[in-house]
Amino acid sequence: MTQFIIDPTRVEHHNATQRATLQADYDALGGMLSRRGVDIEALTAHAQTFAVAVPSWGVGTGGTRFARFPGPGEPRDVTEKLEDCAIIHQLTRATPTVSLHFPWDKPTDPQALRQQADALGLGFDAVNSNTFQDQPGQAHSYKFGSLTSTSAAAREQAVAHNIDCIELGRVLGSKGLTVWVGDGANFPGQSNLRGALERYIDSAKGIYAALPADWLMYIEHKLFEPAFYCSVIADWGTSFAVAQQLGDKAKCLVDLGHHAPNANIEMIVARLAQFGKLGGFHFNDSKYGDDDLDSGSIDPFQLFLVFNELADATLRSPAFRPAYMLDQSHNVTDPIESLMSSAVEVQRAFVQAALVDRAALAGFQESNDALQAAQTLKKAFRTDVSPILAMARLRAGGAIDPVAAYRASGYRDAVAVKRPPKAEASGSGIV
Numbered sequence: 001m002t003q004f005i006i007d008p009t010r011v012e013h014h015n016a017t018q019r020a021t022l023q024a025d026y027d028a029l030g031g032m033l034s035r036r037g038v039d040i041e042a043l044t045a046h047a048q049t050f051a052v053a054v055p056s057w058g059v060g061t062g063g064t065r066f067a068r069f070p071g072p073g074e075p076r077d078v079t080e081k082l083e084d085c086a087i088i089h090q091l092t093r094a095t096p097t098v099s100l101h102f103p104w105d106k107p108t109d110p111q112a113l114r115q116q117a118d119a120l121g122l123g124f125d126a127v128n129s130n131t132f133q134d135q136p137g138q139a140h141s142y143k144f145g146s147l148t149s150t151s152a153a154a155r156e157q158a159v160a161h162n163i164d165c166i167e168l169g170r171v172l173g174s175k176g177l178t179v180w181v182g183d184g185a186n187f188p189g190q191s192n193l194r195g196a197l198e199r200y201i202d203s204a205k206g207i208y209a210a211l212p213a214d215w216l217m218y219i220e221h222k223l224f225e226p227a228f229y230c231s232v233i234a235d236w237g238t239s240f241a242v243a244q245q246l247g248d249k250a251k252c253l254v255d256l257g258h259h260a261p262n263a264n265i266e267m268i269v270a271r272l273a274q275f276g277k278l279g280g281f282h283f284n285d286s287k288y289g290d291d292d293l294d295s296g297s298i299d300p301f302q303l304f305l306v307f308n309e310l311a312d313a314t315l316r317s318p319a320f321r322p323a324y325m326l327d328q329s330h331n332v333t334d335p336i337e338s339l340m341s342s343a344v345e346v347q348r349a350f351v352q353a354a355l356v357d358r359a360a361l362a363g364f365q366e367s368n369d370a371l372q373a374a375q376t377l378k379k380a381f382r383t384d385v386s387p388i389l390a391m392a393r394l395r396a397g398g399a400i401d402p403v404a405a406y407r408a409s410g411y412r413d414a415v416a417v418k419r420p421p422k423a424e425a426s427g428s429g430i431v
């Protein structure tokens with residue numbers, strides 16, 4: 001029996017006020033889609049298969065390199081983070097798993113944390129290691145790198161931390177480890193470019209060797225920051241080469257914000273999928289760099305094009321199932337509201353991609369009809385699938401309008417009293 005943080009009768013009351021309007025919109029959209037030969041019920045069933053993991057670090061207010069402005073009622077530890085994540089899933093029915101970050105989320109009792117998650121109807125997606133900052137009492141500093149450090153002792157310490165993350169993840173029921181390192185250089189000549197990558201691969205092999213048989217290791221690349229001259233794992237090419245060196249259980253993770261501005265991310269997705277190395281995503285949006293803005297808030301068309309490639313890849317190999325995770329930082333919004341909206345935006349792209357008339361598109365591509373090929377994509381992208389998403393939520397026990405239902409619940413005001421602020425919330429992550 002799932003323990004709901006928000007009283008389900010409140011959600012039912014919210015839905016009752018909106019049900020008739022939704023049904024009318026749903027029927028109208030169903031009629032329009034039917035004239036296009038599309039069954040709305042199949043799309044709604046498809047929407048209900050969608051799931052994206054919530055980042056534990058996303059439920060606290062984020063920050064920038066300059067400052068952090070805490071919000072009321074922020075979770076103070078991992079158990080409170082799980083409560084907030086449970087609301088996101090309760091209302092959206094699209095976020096059944098949580099991605100933890102160690103040591104930020106290191107539980108004193110991992111079994112108890114797993115039981116809490118079970119009770120809340122949550123599971124754990126990939127766990128994230130952290131060797132981009134030093135922890136109190138740490139023997140060897142990562143100031144000049146972790147997995148690629150010139151210090152063998154620092155490298156060994158970083159490898160050991162990743163293996164600890166795997167062990168902790170096993171107890172929690174996770175099946176993957178995401179590795180992102182900030183290693184790189186701030187000056188030309190500071191680091192031997194080839195030597196640093198050789199050290200990375202050597203360290204990564206040590207982590208890979210500790211992976212359970214049914215786990216994946218996700219290698220997350222990032223163009224720059226905190227290293228501003230060069231990052232060791234800067235791009236998908238490097239990530240791909242490393243994943244190839246390590247073996248079948250190593251895959252590439254694409255964080256949408258970790259590329260040069262205007263990079264053709266959907267093409268990167270297509271390439272990695274073609275060669276069997278696309279492991280998963282960190283969804284977010286950006287205008288300039290690794291902005292970690294809400295998914296779909298800046299360039300929803302790009303998000304749609306990414307899912308268009310994923311839909312194509314899934315048709316080619318139905319077993320293809322990359323891991324979907326959000327990775328965002330919320331500075332000016334209620335994190336719960338941002339994460340609910342973002343999950344819905346990613347789900348929207350997932351459903352819009354399913355609306356693409358693939359036979360027509362293939363025909364236009366074959367006949368080199370560029371204009372009609374582009375219009376075929378646009379037709380799917382321009383279709384407002386909101387009633388499908390809302391109906392999928394309603395049928396799964398979620399809220400027709402998650403943000404409205406959340407605001408009506410008074411949850412934030414309640415936790416603002418229950419959770420007095422502490423000096424610095426743990427894990428205001430910006431990875």
Ligand SMILES: [Mn+2]
Pocket residue numbers: 220255282327431
């Ligand atoms: Mn990320």
